């Protein structure tokens with residue numbers, strides 16, 4: 001469905017006077033407000049194709065209706081999100097769930113919808129129908145060269161699909177590892193994986209990047225062959241300058257200091273991208289900012305500080321993506337909330353008084369350091385984020401707009417109540 005400009009205008013008009021009051025109050029306190037607004041307008045977060053349908057757990061799935069039935073409809077849903085928040089101008093595809101049958105037509109549709117293709121994602125964590133060899137005991141780490149070769153060829157195919165669409169990067173997440181002590185020779189698993197990744201790396205086009213995503217556990221529960229940022233960084237360093245580490249917020253052991261990981265990867269020039277989600281226990285894939293908003297702010301504080309230290313462009317020099325999916329919310333409302341949480345944390349990080357913080361750090365004034373960080377975190381920046389969205393042509397209150405227009409009901413009428421987005 002398409003959002004008409006008059007619908008946005010009516011919605012925004014109804015919220016305008018309250019917004020102006022809040023925004024003017026806040027803006028008066030922020031000297032660099034125009035600069036911050038521009039950064040917020042520029043900052044875009046890619047939407048993964050698999051987040052547009054209701055997620056499941058291993059116990060069940062409760063589809064909500066009106067889910068996209070095809071790649072085209074997934075792109076329409078992302079365009080809908082982008083129309084509301086003006087911050088979701090890219091889609092990240094998963095192969096083989098989203099193989100474009102007619103790439104030229106898909107590219108044209110993307111242009112019409114104003115969307116880009118973010119990183120393409122390969123899948124060697126499942127066996128696909130008709131697949132010759134099984135990934136039950138791993139893919140790139142497998143003891144059988146033929147299985148490794150099959151995984152390499154799949155990744156090369158993913159790159160070819162990405163090239164057809166104008167994508168510039170591939171994210172490789174491997175479920176490889178072991179469930180029981182003794183099952184794997186760790187060194188052999190690493191070497192096999194490195195050799196496989198090297199073959200894929202060699203097939204990268206000149207202007208492409210490869211993101212090596214790590215995960216601490218699940219589906220393997222004794223060891224993961226790309227289990228943490230150190231292992232990912234080892235692979236990335238050995239592969240070459242087009243290979244980077246990708247941080248997924250849900251892929252760490254409990255209480256890991258993710259902000260420190262981010263700072264060091266940025267220092268090494270090896271942070272490639274981000275998968276945003278939130279979690280209480282493990283890879284819960286909950287809405288960004290729903291459980292630990294302070295941690296998200298601290299991560300953004302390191303991102304902003306580390307990118308500025310290297311003269312990087314916040315909006316474009318790293319790949320920003322959401323990777324969340326679950327059972328009990330409307331997926332589009334969930335994504336609107338996630339994008340909002342990311343922009344709030346980013347805006348708060350932009351408010352940190354860096355000069356004062358550096359001064360306090362150099363004087364070992366620990367209490368002052370905390371005051372400076374928490375002063376930014378406790379600022380209600382929602383009017384700033386709303387103002388940026390308004391100036392970019394979006395909706396003042398995206399979730400309210402989504403509900404007021406009964407968008408889910410319209411999608412159910414268009415697509416049916418029992419549609420299932422492809423994927424797990």
Ligand SMILES: [Mn+2]
Pocket residue numbers: 173213248275323
């Ligand atoms: Mn991920």
